[in-house]
Amino acid sequence: MTDVTNERASRFEREVQAVRVRGGTVARERLLARAGVALMLAGIGIGIFAYVLSHGTTNALQQRDALVVALIGVTLSIAGLAAFLRYSLGALLRLWLARLVADREQPR
Amino acid sequence: MTTVEASPLVELRGITASYGPIDVLHGIDLAAPPGAVTALLGPNGAGKTTTLRVLAGLHPATAGDILLAGRRVNGARADDLARAGLCLVPEGRGVFPNLSVRENLRVATHAGHGLAQVEEVAYARFPKLGERRAQLAGTLSGGEQQMLALARAVATDPGVLLLDELSMGLAPIVVGELYEQVARIAAGGVAVVVVEQFARIALRVADRATVLVGGRVAAEGTPGELEGSLADVYLGGNR
Numbered sequence: 360m361t362d363v364t365n366e367r368a369s370r371f372e373r374e375v376q377a378v379r380v381r382g383g384t385v386a387r388e389r390l391l392a393r394a395g396v397a398l399m400l401a402g403i404g405i406g407i408f409a410y411v412l413s414h415g416t417t418n419a420l421q422q423r424d425a426l427v428v429a430l431i432g433v434t435l436s437i438a439g440l441a442a443f444l445r446y447s448l449g450a451l452l453r454l455w456l457a458r459l460v461a462d463r464e465q466p467r
Numbered sequence: 468m469t470t471v472e473a474s475p476l477v478e479l480r481g482i483t484a485s486y487g488p489i490d491v492l493h494g495i496d497l498a499a500p501p502g503a504v505t506a507l508l509g510p511n512g513a514g515k516t517t518t519l520r521v522l523a524g525l526h527p528a529t530a531g532d533i534l535l536a537g538r539r540v541n542g543a544r545a546d547d548l549a550r551a552g553l554c555l556v557p558e559g560r561g562v563f564p565n566l567s568v569r570e571n572l573r574v575a576t577h578a579g580h581g582l583a584q585v586e587e588v589a590y591a592r593f594p595k596l597g598e599r600r601a602q603l604a605g606t607l608s609g610g611e612q613q614m615l616a617l618a619r620a621v622a623t624d625p626g627v628l629l630l631d632e633l634s635m636g637l638a639p640i641v642v643g644e645l646y647e648q649v650a651r652i653a654a655g656g657v658a659v660v661v662v663e664q665f666a667r668i669a670l671r672v673a674d675r676a677t678v679l680v681g682g683r684v685a686a687e688g689t690p691g692e693l694e695g696s697l698a699d700v701y702l703g704g705n706r
Contacts, residue, residue: 364502367656368476371501371626372536374551380543388527453526454486460516460558 392446398439405432474537476501476658477522477627482531484514484521491517492682494531498675499627499658504649506669506690507662509679510701515662516558518679519629522660523555524548535627552626558635558662560616564605568596571604571615575622589618592648610641617648627658634668646672666697 409429413422475498484492492514499505507515520526522533524545533541540548549555562571572585590597593614599607604615613633620628630649634642650672653659663669670676670690678686678693678700685700686693693700 361502361656363654364656367626368501368536368658371476371552374626375536375538375540378535378538378540378543378547378551380538380540451487454489457486457491457517 388446388449392443395439395441395443395446399436399443400439402432402434402436402439405429405435408432475499475534476536477505477660478532478534478537479518479522480532480534482518482521482528482533484517484526484528486517490529490682492521492528494683495679496684496687497660497677499660500674501626501658502653502656503674504653504659504661504669504672506666506673506676507660507679508666508669508676508697509664509685511664512681513679514682515664515679516631517682519555519631519660519662523553523629525555549623552624553629554620554623554625554627555629556616556620556631556633558631560609560612562604562607562612562615562619565603567601567603568607568615569600572619572622575619577623580622580624585622588622589615592621592651593618608641609637610645613637613641613645614648617645617652621652625657627660628652630659630661632662632664634663634665639668642668643671666693666701670694 406429409425409432412428413425416422416425477497477499479495479497482492482495482497483490495514495518497505497507497518507518509515517526521528524540524543524547528541531541532539535548535551535553563574566574569582569586572589573582575585576582586597586600590600595611596614596618599611604612607615617630617633633645633649637645646668649659649661653672653674661669661673666676666678670693673690675689676687676693677684678697680700686696
């Protein structure tokens with residue numbers, strides 16, 4: 360290796376050492392998309408449970424508790440939906456981008 | 468061409484990647500040492516561009532290792548890799564058509580490298596760009612646009628340069644000029660990876676080449692070793 364090559368390679372090596380690495384993203388994205396679905400379902404389940412809780416009593420305090428539980432369910436559902444869309448759409452957009460590149464390479 | 472003896476600055480080991488449910492790369496191995504041109508060849512749809520995108524951190528690998536200067540960087544963000552000195556010139560040049568040559572070069576300015584320095588480097592390498600500094604990039608010829616994309620890339624002082632389909636839509640004489648510059652860039656200590664559909668063009672300057680077919684490595688070697696077997700590989704005789 361020449362001196363120039365050596366110098367540039369060692370500078371690059373130093374720069375790469377400073378790169379932040381988060382780990383494999385594909386498995387993480389799949390996991391988060393599944394967690395999103397699970398959260399959505401859990402939110403719906405909690406909502407139904409809150410409805411039954413509220414319906415089974417005439418005590419206003421218990422009904423207010425049920426209301427709080429229902430709101431937690433709704434929040435979980437929205438968070439789950441957001442996570443699912445974010446991590447499933449990421450994959451879909453990549454596929455769309457690949458199609459775009461392929462179409463450009465082979466114009467019809 | 469240089470003698471390849473350095474340990475690779477860029478290395479892919481058993482890389483697989485997919486778009487949704489479709490697997491497009493099946494265990495790609497690639498190594499690019501500094502100061503050399505490594506060509507990634509193959510027909511349309513072989514997975515060349517995806518391999519570059521995986522290398523640049525723009526597409527996730529589902530398995531395998533991406534090593535830069537010996538460090539595993541799977542999952543690193545593309546902007547972090549770019550900041551470290553990994554530069555991708557995408558297919559289609561990626562210049563801003565509504566900005567002038569000078570303004571396009573301004574995009575490549577970074578800490579410690581002002582416009583004057585970037586212009587000096589760019590115009591020394593491509594004097595034609597200096598003559599057209601005030602012209603809109605969209606009105607340049609295809610070859611000049613590619614020169615601008617290369618000049619902008621070099622101005623960022625990359626350690627690794629990834630070039631996607633440099634020759635696309637260009638006249639052979641212009642392609643020859645561009646590849647001469649690529650060889651000079653590599654001689655400056657940069658690890659250059661060139662994706663090229665037209666194998667013979669890239670093999671003129673490449674030190675080593677890997678041929679992909681259907682997302683798999685079909686052949687690997689020096690241009691001399693590959694020259695005779697290229698037709699077989701491209702036409703499926705060596706799969």
